[in-house]
Amino acid sequence: MIGLGALVAITAGVTLVAGAATFGVARLRGRYDTVDTFWGLGFVIIAVVAFPFGSGPLSLRLVTAGLTAVWGVRLAVHLHLRNHGKPEDPRYARMVAAAGDRAAARMFVRVYLFQAVVLWFVSLPVQFAMYGGGLGLLGWIGVAVWLIGFAFETVGDDQLRRFKADPDSRGKVLDTGLWRYTRHPNYFGDACVWWGLYLLACSTWPGAATILSPVVMTFTLARGTGKPMLEKGMHLSRPGYAHYVERTSGFFPLPPKRLTPR
Structure with a gap:
């Protein structure tokens, strides 16, 4: 040790x-x-x-390492x-x-x-969680947030994979399933995963101080090399993407907007 x-x-x-x-x-x-x-x-x-x-505690370390490894x-x-x-x-x-x-x-x-x-x-929250005080309420909330994020990321990726594999989808925009509520369910899920792992580290003050780690991950996904770079290419390759952007949340899942006909 x-x-x-x-x-x-x-x-x-x-x-x-x-x-x-x-x-x-x-x-x-x-x-x-x-x-x-x-x-x-x-x-x-x-x-x-x-x-x-x-x-x-072994339980906290096992949960933290296990969730990180699965993701x-x-x-x-x-x-x-x-x-x-x-x-x-x-x-x-x-x-x-x-x-x-x-x-x-x-x-x-x-x-x-x-x-x-x-x-x-x-990864600092993962490392600091290994020295934490235990799971506790925040830890279990973190597991729940991780599960939500993992579900969004996994299901979103699978829906996109099946959409791309369908020849009839060529040139179209995926706007069903989770993609109806957010333009990036996989990125949103990724961010949730890391906020969940951060909460596992919050049983100690040093662990709580690693908050910039999930902030950096979320910023990268939403404003850095994730969402902006992907959407730039989509606007060029998918004619209906601009209309999809108008009615669909960019990151957090929300009901689609009802647009008035022009």
């Missing part, structure tokens, strides 16, 4: 090594979208590393299958083309190293 300060230093080192190793795999594969799979698995690695060192493995498998057999992600392809001869170094710093740092910072 080690102190919390030593743990966060260890996980920082492990995360950087894992990120560098993933970059090596990406170079061998010739595909920089390998980092997408690393995103989910990186959190699993941190949870597994942190679990045996924590001084908190991370599902996301990693989903993203790997989504990318498999398709060309390189256009985002990374554009970055490589713009960087020219310095593409490898720029991708390592701007994508892999940066993502490793963000991953470690977002």
Whole structure:
């Protein structure tokens, strides 16, 4: 058993090594979208590393590590299958083309190293929860929030997968199921997952102080590289997307607006 300060230093080192190793795999594969799979698995690695060192109750550590692992493995498998057999992600392809001869170094710093740092910072509630005082009321509320988020993310991803697999959906906009109430049920669910894990860390004041971690995750999804970048491409490829945006909530699930005919 080690102190919390030593743990966060260890996980920082492990995360950087894992990120560098993933970059090596990406170079061998010739595909920089390998980092997408690393995103989910990186959190699993941190949870597994942190679990045996924590001084908190075994029940809290098991719940925290288990929920993190279930979410991370599902996301990693989903993203790997989504990318498999398709060309390189256009985002990374554009970055490589713009960087020219310095593409490898720029991708390592701007994508892999940066993502490793963000991953470690977002995972702080998971690490601090390993030193928590117990589940308690906030912890069980956190589990409930996690379950809501995981359901939104999993069901939303599956609805989108089936929609894309239907040839009749070409050029159309998915506006049924969870997508009727929010344009990004998977991103909303992702944010809920991390607010739930944060609540598991709130049995101690140091754990509660990690609130910036779920804030950063939520901001990234809603205002950073998540929702805005995706919607920019959708406006160009889906003619009906603008009307969908007008009537559908951008992030939090809400009943669709009734628009008056023009």
